Amino acid sequence: MRKTISILVSMVLGMTLLAGCASPKENKKEEIKEAVKKVNIVAPDGLPSIAIAQLAKENPEIKNGYDLIYTVEKSPESLSTTVMKQEADIAIVPSNMAAIAYNKTSNYKIAGTVGMGSFYLVSTDNISEIKDLEGKEVGNTGKGLTPDITVQSVLKANEVDLSSLKFNYVNSASELVPLLATEKISTGFVPEPALTALMIKNPNMKIVKSLNDAWKEANKTENGYPQSTVIVKADFADENKEFVDSFLGQLSNSIEWANKNSKEAGEYAKEIGVSTEPKIIEKSMERSNLKFILAKDMIEDYNNYFKKLFDYDIKTVGGKLPDEKIYLSE
Structure with missing residues (x-):
C-alpha cells in the first residue's frame, strides 16, 4: 500500500512539474497572441x-x-x-x-x-475649351455634391455663364457612361476609370480638358x-x-x-x-x-x-x- 501511495504521489508531482514547465510557454504564446x-x-x-x-x-x-x-x-x-x-x-x-x-x-x-x-471634360461636339460649354447640355454626376461643386467652381473661374448651361445630372458615372456612349448627350464630365470604359464604347469621344488641370490654372496651385x-x-x-x-x-x-x-x-x-x-x-x-x-x-x-x-x-x-x-x- 505504501509503495502504491508513493507511486501515486510521484505521478502527481511529476504531472505538476510538467504542467509547471508547459505553463510559461503557453502563457508566452498567449501574450504574443494578445x-x-x-x-x-x-x-x-x-x-x-x-x-x-x-x-x-x-x-x-x-x-x-x-x-x-x-x-x-x-x-x-x-x-x-x-x-x-x-x-x-x-x-x-x-x-x-x-x-x-x-x-x-x-x-x-x-x-x-x-x-x-480624375474627372475629365469629354465631348463629341466641336468643343476645344471650357468656355465653349456655354449654351450646351452637359452631363455630370451628383447634383450639389462635390463633383458638381468642383465643376461649377471651375466654370465660374473661366467666366462661363452657368445660366446658359443645361446640366443633365445622374447619380453615378455608371449611369452617365451609357448616355455619352450612345450620344444621347454629347458632352459631360467623367472620372476615371469610367472614362476609359466610355472611350472603348465610343471611340469618337474626345478629351477636351482635365478638370484637375483646369483647377490648377484657376487656383494657381501645383497639384490641383x-x-x-x-x-x-x-x-x-x-x-x-x-x-x-x-x-x-x-x-x-x-x-x-x-x-x-x-x-x-x-x-x-x-x-x-x-x-x-x-x-x-x-x-x-x-x-x-x-x-x-x-x-x-x-x-x-x-x-x-x-x-x-x-x-x-x-x-x-x-x-x-x-x-x-x-x-x-x-
Whole structure:
C-alpha cells in the first residue's frame, strides 16, 4: 500500500512539474497572441482601392505586432457608416468626407492625399475649351455634391455663364457612361476609370480638358484639388506613431508601384474586390492621377478646397470649416 501511495504521489508531482514547465510557454504564446494589434483599413471601390491594391494583396509586414485587415467598401453609404462609427483605424475617403469625419467625430485626421482630380471634360461636339460649354447640355454626376461643386467652381473661374448651361445630372458615372456612349448627350464630365470604359464604347469621344488641370490654372496651385484622402484615427495615430509613419511610406510605394505596373495593378485590384475590370484599370492608370502627398504639403490646397465647398453648402464639409488640427502632425 505504501509503495502504491508513493507511486501515486510521484505521478502527481511529476504531472505538476510538467504542467509547471508547459505553463510559461503557453502563457508566452498567449501574450504574443494578445500583443498583436489588429488594424482595420478601408477604402471605397474604385481608384482609392487601386492605391492599396499591392498592400492588400501582398500584405507585407508594416511593423512587427500588427495585423492589417483591408476592406473594400462597395457603396458610399457603407463607407460613411464605417467611418462615422469609427470602425476604421485608417480609411481612404472622398476629401469632403475627411472634413465631415473630423467635424462629426473629432477623431479622424488627414494624413495625406492619395489621388488628385480624375474627372475629365469629354465631348463629341466641336468643343476645344471650357468656355465653349456655354449654351450646351452637359452631363455630370451628383447634383450639389462635390463633383458638381468642383465643376461649377471651375466654370465660374473661366467666366462661363452657368445660366446658359443645361446640366443633365445622374447619380453615378455608371449611369452617365451609357448616355455619352450612345450620344444621347454629347458632352459631360467623367472620372476615371469610367472614362476609359466610355472611350472603348465610343471611340469618337474626345478629351477636351482635365478638370484637375483646369483647377490648377484657376487656383494657381501645383497639384490641383484633392479628390481622395487618407485619414487616421487621432488616438490610434498618437499611440502607434511608428506604425502610421511606416504605413504611409508603404502606401506611397504601393501607389508608385500601381502607376508603373498598371496590368498587375488591375489584376490585384480584382483579387481584393474592386468591381472595375482589370483591362479597364490597366488602360485608365495613365489618367487616374493617383499620387501620394503628405498632409503637411497639401494644407493650402485642402483649405482652399474646403472653403469652396463650404461657400457652396456648409453640409458638404460637416457644417463648419475644419480648423488646422484636422491635419496629422509629424
